[in-house]
Amino acid sequence: MAVSTNVNAPKPSTGLSAELGKRFRSNIQTYTIILALIAIWILFAVLTNGAFFTAQNVSNLFRQMTVTSFLAIGMVFVIVTGNIDLSVGKLAGFVSVVAAYFQANVWYQMIPDQPLIAAILSVIIGVGVGVLFGVLQGYIIAFLNVPAFIVTLGGMFVLNGLILLVTQGKTIPANQPYFSEIAQGYLPPIAGWIIAAIVVVFLFWNMFRSRQSRARHGFELSNLGLELIVTIFFSLLVIGYVYWVNQYRGVQTPVLLLAITAMIMAYISNNTRFGRYAYAIGGNREAARLSGINIRRSIFLIFILMGLLSGIAGIVLASYVGYGTTAAGQGYELDAIASAILGGTSTLGGVGTVFGALIGSLIMSSLTTGLQMLNVAPAWQYLVKGGVLVLAVYADVYFKKNR
Amino acid sequence: MSEDIILDIRNVTKRFPGVTALDNVSIQIRRGEIHGLCGENGAGKSTLMKILSGVYPHGDYEGTIIYDGKELNLGVGAIRQAREEGIAIVYQELTLVPNMTVGENVFLGKEPVERGAIDWNKLYADTRDILAKYRLEVSPQSVVKYLGVGKMQMVEIAKALSENAKILILDEPTSALTESEIDKLMEILENLRSHGVTCIYITHKLEEFFRITDSVTILRDGRTVATLPTRELTQEKLVSYMVGREMKERFPRSHRKPGEVIFEVNDLHAVDPNETNRKVLNGVTFNLRRGEILGIAGLMGSGRTELVTTIFGEYGKITRGSIKLEGEEIHVSDARDAMHKGISLVPEDRKGQGLVLMQSILKNISLANLDQFSGFMRIDGDAELAAATQQARALAVKAPNLQVRVDSLSGGNQQKVVIAKWLLTNPKILIMDDPTRGIDVGAKYEIYKLMNDLAERGVSIIMISSELEEVLGMSDRIMVMHEGRSTRTLEIAEATQERIMALATGIADELVAA
Ligand SMILES: Nc1ncnc2c1ncn2[C@@H]1O[C@H](COP(=O)(O)OP(=O)(O)OP(=O)(O)O)[C@@H](O)[C@H]1O
Ligand SMILES: [Mg+2]
Numbered sequence: 001m002a003v004s005t006n007v008n009a010p011k012p013s014t015g016l017s018a019e020l021g022k023r024f025r026s027n028i029q030t031y032t033i034i035l036a037l038i039a040i041w042i043l044f045a046v047l048t049n050g051a052f053f054t055a056q057n058v059s060n061l062f063r064q065m066t067v068t069s070f071l072a073i074g075m076v077f078v079i080v081t082g083n084i085d086l087s088v089g090k091l092a093g094f095v096s097v098v099a100a101y102f103q104a105n106v107w108y109q110m111i112p113d114q115p116l117i118a119a120i121l122s123v124i125i126g127v128g129v130g131v132l133f134g135v136l137q138g139y140i141i142a143f144l145n146v147p148a149f150i151v152t153l154g155g156m157f158v159l160n161g162l163i164l165l166v167t168q169g170k171t172i173p174a175n176q177p178y179f180s181e182i183a184q185g186y187l188p189p190i191a192g193w194i195i196a197a198i199v200v201v202f203l204f205w206n207m208f209r210s211r212q213s214r215a216r217h218g219f220e221l222s223n224l225g226l227e228l229i230v231t232i233f234f235s236l237l238v239i240g241y242v243y244w245v246n247q248y249r250g251v252q253t254p255v256l257l258l259a260i261t262a263m264i265m266a267y268i269s270n271n272t273r274f275g276r277y278a279y280a281i282g283g284n285r286e287a288a289r290l291s292g293i294n295i296r297r298s299i300f301l302i303f304i305l306m307g308l309l310s311g312i313a314g315i316v317l318a319s320y321v322g323y324g325t326t327a328a329g330q331g332y333e334l335d336a337i338a339s340a341i342l343g344g345t346s347t348l349g350g351v352g353t354v355f356g357a358l359i360g361s362l363i364m365s366s367l368t369t370g371l372q373m374l375n376v377a378p379a380w381q382y383l384v385k386g387g388v389l390v391l392a393v394y395a396d397v398y399f400k401k402n403r
Numbered sequence: 404m405s406e407d408i409i410l411d412i413r414n415v416t417k418r419f420p421g422v423t424a425l426d427n428v429s430i431q432i433r434r435g436e437i438h439g440l441c442g443e444n445g446a447g448k449s450t451l452m453k454i455l456s457g458v459y460p461h462g463d464y465e466g467t468i469i470y471d472g473k474e475l476n477l478g479v480g481a482i483r484q485a486r487e488e489g490i491a492i493v494y495q496e497l498t499l500v501p502n503m504t505v506g507e508n509v510f511l512g513k514e515p516v517e518r519g520a521i522d523w524n525k526l527y528a529d530t531r532d533i534l535a536k537y538r539l540e541v542s543p544q545s546v547v548k549y550l551g552v553g554k555m556q557m558v559e560i561a562k563a564l565s566e567n568a569k570i571l572i573l574d575e576p577t578s579a580l581t582e583s584e585i586d587k588l589m590e591i592l593e594n595l596r597s598h599g600v601t602c603i604y605i606t607h608k609l610e611e612f613f614r615i616t617d618s619v620t621i622l623r624d625g626r627t628v629a630t631l632p633t634r635e636l637t638q639e640k641l642v643s644y645m646v647g648r649e650m651k652e653r654f655p656r657s658h659r660k661p662g663e664v665i666f667e668v669n670d671l672h673a674v675d676p677n678e679t680n681r682k683v684l685n686g687v688t689f690n691l692r693r694g695e696i697l698g699i700a701g702l703m704g705s706g707r708t709e710l711v712t713t714i715f716g717e718y719g720k721i722t723r724g725s726i727k728l729e730g731e732e733i734h735v736s737d738a739r740d741a742m743h744k745g746i747s748l749v750p751e752d753r754k755g756q757g758l759v760l761m762q763s764i765l766k767n768i769s770l771a772n773l774d775q776f777s778g779f780m781r782i783d784g785d786a787e788l789a790a791a792t793q794q795a796r797a798l799a800v801k802a803p804n805l806q807v808r809v810d811s812l813s814g815g816n817q818q819k820v821v822i823a824k825w826l827l828t829n830p831k832i833l834i835m836d837d838p839t840r841g842i843d844v845g846a847k848y849e850i851y852k853l854m855n856d857l858a859e860r861g862v863s864i865i866m867i868s869s870e871l872e873e874v875l876g877m878s879d880r881i882m883v884m885h886e887g888r889s890t891r892t893l894e895i896a897e898a899t900q901e902r903i904m905a906l907a908t909g910i911a912d913e914l915v916a917a
Contacts, residue, residue, distance in 0.1 A: 213785045214785060216785070217785045217786070217788065217789045219785070219788065219789075271780075271781050271782050271784065272777070272780050272781060272782060273773045273774070273777055273782065276766065276770070276773060276782065277773075279759075279762065279766075280759050280762070280766075280770055283759035283760070283761050283762055284755075284758065284759040284760065286755055286756050287755075287756055287757055287758055287759050287770075288759070288770070289717075289737075289738060290715075290717065290738050290748065290750055290756050290757075291738070291770045291771035291824075292738045292739040292741075292742040292743075292771055293739070293770075294739055350759065350761050350762070351761060
């Protein structure tokens with residue numbers, strides 16, 4: 001923690017439990033949501049007699065959460081700046097039908113018998129479509145000053161129309177060999193272990209590097225034991241995950257893709273000017289402007305980023321379901337918004353984390369999977385999800401007040 | 404006891420995570436007196452007042468408060484309850500709803516109702532009466548956000564007065580008021596005192612204690628140092644009680660020699676960008692030398708803030724005249740551009756323009772300076788923290804660490820964060836719009852020293868201040884504005900309070916021909 005500038009402030013205690021307590025209090029929001037997740041998991045594990053935790057089910061659960069997670073990550077940035085994007089579900093849907101269309105109708109004529117190149121081109125085109133749409137919406141929002149709610153609401157209608165135009169109301173298959181691997185593939189177990197090893201080494205390296213750098217700047221170092229415990233805990237989490245999914249078919253490619261994306265985005269949100277500016281704009285637009293921040297540019301870039309992530313989500317979606325349909329991506333924007341908010345993103349702007357959104361998204365997909373396993377009717381699934389959303393946010397408000 | 408004690412605060416302690424804001428505080432307040440409360444930034448003054456007004460209800464603090472003979476026990480709906488018990492407060496920070504009218508604000512939460520619907524006519528008529536009673540020249544129908552800060556503050560006071568309170572709490576009511584508005588407030592307070600209303604009065608302008616209060620309690624680091632009748636106090640004594648040591652002088656004087664002229668404003672005319680037929684500047688001419696502190700004096704509404712925000716590219720639309728930096732004419736398009744050219748502005752309104760309240764001290768200090776700490780992509784978090792720590796130290800920001808949110812700081816410490824942020828930008832020209840508002844005497848002194856240091860290092864400073872003493876104490880020259888125009892620029896040797904006031908009010912016929 002920072003050096004105290006107040007002579008009379010109590011000396012920060014360096015006892016392990018005291019620091020753990022401090023850390024817990026300062027991150028209460030994240031912990032509330034993680035506790036909620038664990039509670040939900042235990043509940044389902046009990047109700048399904050452990051079937052919820054089988055390797056196969058865990059593997060599917062994580063695979064299933066990827067599409068909305070990409071959207072939720074982007075949504076964090078959008079909501080943090082005080083905006084909203086209602087078009088992301090339909091945009092992902094549109095990207096998925098475009099990718100399907102090219103596979104079904106174009107590549108076999110243009111580049112027959114080149115499935116790898118066809119898959120790569122499908123990805124490029126899909127992501128490109130997402131980015132382009134983000135550029136368009138971002139331009140209207142940032143430079144023409146039309147509120148994001150309206151622009152993206154309009155965008156949702158437009159995309160719905162475009163989806164119908166491309167599909168002509170029919171379902172288009174998207175099951176080319178390489179393309180399918182994007183969301184349905186698994187890494188061989190050994191590759192999973194190598195990745196786990198790399199992550200663990202990185203975690204430790206990062207811990208020591210940041211301690212060194214803090215020491216170089218003459219800051220007080222926090223308790224080494226505590227940092228070790230935290231690092232070891234996360235390492236075990238990664239190792240445990242890899243071990244468990246390896247019991248089934250290995251680390252899922254879309255989950256790997258999501259993890260990499262999330263890490264990049266988390267890094268951007270904390271360690272780059274772009275990220276900082278997003279939070280400042282959402283926190284106090286006027287103060288941000290007077291600090292010399294180019295607000296239009298920031299918002300423009302954020303919608304492009306949202307477009308990019310919608311593009312990725314669309315590709316994963318097409319690969320996951322294996323076809324593009326008129327209903328593709330329907331309602332995903334709401335799942336994404338709910339995930340972000342569950343994860344602690346403030347609808348008032350200025351607050352939110354990528355990590356939180358991932359946990360939020362994991363809660364949403366845990367609910368879906370768990371309730372399906374219990375054969376709960378879809379109607380009741382909606383009721384439960386809605387209730388959990390409001391309850392979770394209330395719990396958060398409650399804990400904050402009674403800290 | 405023979406004395407009639409209306410409020411007996413006994414051993415009150417209030418803790419926040421990491422800070423003990425009030426530590427066993429005891430104060431007795433007599434019925435009908437004006438009781439001053441004095442202390443450094445973060446001493447706990449506002450916190451104590453928030454306990455009285457129910458922001459922190461019973462159970463949120465330790466100790467007892469006896470109000471009017473019985474224990475003050477504010478529970479659910481504490482704020483409303485306090486109001487009904489006759490405790491009215493004007494908070495340190497403005498709490499008006501900007502998009503509502505004056506009338507709506509005054510009656511917010513207690514709107515007159517006629518058969519289930521708000522009786523607007525009564526609401527506006529009552530507002531008009533209240534405003535008239537205290538001779539406040541504001542229309543009940545005007546929307547609050549278009550009023551200046553001073554007017555807003557007066558509306559806030561009117562709102563509190565409309566409650567028919569037994570105790571009126573004023574937390575730094577004058578920090579945004581002009582001299583004449585302060586005079587008006589003093590009159591109102593004397594009038595209330597003669598009607599038996601008790602008043603608790605907080606300010607950092609020490610002379611006001613001597614002007615209006617009957618007794619003063621001094622708080623230091625959350626503890627009561629002393630309660631004394633005002634007539635037994637002197638400014639020096641008050642200061643030494645507050646800061647715990649003697650302070651010889653209020654303004655450090657440095658012997659510097661300003662260099663050549665680096666910034667010139669010539670016959671600047673500008674209009675309000677939203678209403679282009681409203682003129683805000685009608686001919687401002689002045690220059691600024693390297694390493695000089697130029698004070699800008701003037702009444703509220705004389706265009707001082709408009710002038711500096713126009714220079715900063717953030718407000719007025721320039722219709723005539725020129726601005727030259729180092730001999731070359733410049734056109735500043737916005738804040739970003741201004742900063743690129745080496746001009747920084749410490750804005751007037753810390754909450755609205757200076758700070759991102761929900762973020763940490765660290766992030767606020769570095770916000771305008773991230774380029775310094777960034778490579779192509781990455782922000783060097785440690786370099787950032789080191790620089791921010793240094794600034795926070797230099798300004799004695801009182802906080803457990805730099806990760807705490809700025810909205811948990813006392814008002815004066817928030818202001819220090821704003822100043823720290825802008826000092827870090829390393830400007831050639833630093834414009835400060837009322838930089839020491841709400842800051843205690845000790846910290847002011849530190850800021851003045853920093854300003855002197857900067858000037859000695861060749862930074863040119865433009866300082867707006869509503870406190871004439873401060874302008875006189877710190878400036879090398881003083882430019883006086885009157886109705887959007889610059890009048891004479893006085894050398895410090897020839898400047899006196901009277902002369903500045905004469906120019907500012909337009910009595911003196913010293914206007915420089917444009
Ligand atoms: N909501 C809060 N959370 C945490 N700490 C707080 C909170 N409110 C106040 N504090 C701390 O309590 C202390 C007293 O603050 P308070 O606002 O009462 O000071 P003050 O005497 O009014 O100062 P100023 O003259 O600057 O207005 C400060 O150290 C402040 O940081
Ligand atoms: Mg205060």
